[in-house]
Amino acid sequence: MIGGVTMSVLRRRVRRRVISVVLSGVLLMAGGTARGQDFFKNLIQAFGFGGGAEAEAVEVVIDVAPGFAGDEGPFVPQIKTLLGTELHFVRKVCKPDDAQMEAIRKAGLAEVETIAKRFAAAQQQNRRDGWPDARMGLSQALRRKIVDVMPTEAAKRYDDELTARKEARTEAAAEMMTTLVDGKVSLLPKQYEEVTAAVLANWQDAWARDLQLFLYEDFAPVPDLQAINGVLTERQRNLWRGGHQRGRIFFGWEHELGLDWGGQIELGRDLLVKKPDPEAVEAQKPQAGEASETVGEQVR
Template identity: 40%
Template sequence: MRKSRSRRTIRTVSSAILVITLLVGVGRANAEETVFGKLLKFFDVDVEEAAPAEMVFDIADGAIAENQYTPLLKKLLGSELHFVQKVCNANDAQMKEFQTVGLKLVGQVAAQYEKMQNRNQREWPDARDTITGEFLKLAEKTFDEETANRYQEEVLARREAKKDAALDMMVTILDRKLILSEDQVDEITEKTEQNWEADWDRNMQVYMYDEYSPSPPDSVLDKALNDRQKNVRRGTRNNGRISFGWEQDLGIIPIWGDDGTVLWEVK
């Protein structure tokens, strides 16, 4: 019993830290040097995929047509350009190519967001995926095969780390409510991963709120839970998905300054 509780504590703490790290991180660089990275290492969690990246690219105003979405999307572009530079060790000329393509994409996405808001649509495209999708194509043309493959691997590793964190938190929240056995944790984790929906890891902040966080599919839980756990689950409250806004979907975290203004941070 003590061993089970110890595992549950480690899983809960490590998953929570990993989610926080992903909310404020991108890339693998200097993972073990961060506070969250050291905590994850202490709990024997792979930290390489969840390291914070320093913002070094600041896209000048007036580079493209502006609307209300452009400033934050340019900050997002800055973080992706930094990711390219760190992973690929790109020179100035190569980075200029990526910046040119990125700015064009920012303009397109900003215009698309404006149209979608006017139609009052709730689900918006993921601008980060749009940018990285085009950057992957450009990397094949710009870099040698080894470098292009490394960039692709890092992009995929970042996506996989986010999915793993969401899956861990999803099962951890369920475990906290129902007290799962280790075998149940393994079964639910495996089956949920096999039936994964992309929307479940789009906004990591939702896992900070049990009543709004996604839950493993009923088809998985019906087979994995015992009757007592099913009864407890039926009595728990879940208000369904909550939207924190398109900024949060992109990992753009609002921080309030001392003067009452919002300082936007992209990670």
């Protein structure tokens, strides 16, 4: 998906570039130096009527824009949004003071850069299965700093909440899987919990990365027959054997992180910038007739 978007942008750039070069040529040659058919054929070739010309141009542009695909820059703002949300969670659960929050914030920002680089690497290699779990990465980095700077009790609260969050997500995904099984083979009431337990016994964390997948039954992760074999009746097994999956689907990392649905919500945006030192604010208060200045960093 990301690759597709990038290619599309690149193609547009190529097209603009080719068009501008050709139109420049047209204007330069409009004085009468061009000779009709050959020149026009060249134009047609340039616009791809003759086939092949555009494909070559696309390749060229990929080469003349080195670093774009491997640049972590485009990922940073999105991952920062996610960091803001996670810092909001830290504030809610651990209630750090300003100094503690500043240390945690710095750790988070450092991790944003790390994750962005890994994202860029995944994109460069066009690996759809290689995107790191950014939320997990951020929360683990924050957790390490929280253990350093917060009292044990607060760190434990955060730890417990992270565990509970993961369990809730796993439970939701496992039950959604059971619902899909039920939809195909009409589970008996007692089989409901048995199938969920069998799914959990064979759990893979990747199954809970994108819960939206479970809404597309032909593409959702579902348990192997082997995993639920002992729970189903023969008739149900036969139905399940019929096969359901059409393949895998990947909506993209933004989707996986919940960044592209549900509207623009940016909790914790205030936490992404260093809280101004009250004394510095006081000292920098504009005197009469002076222009004011912003204290603190700007959010990118």
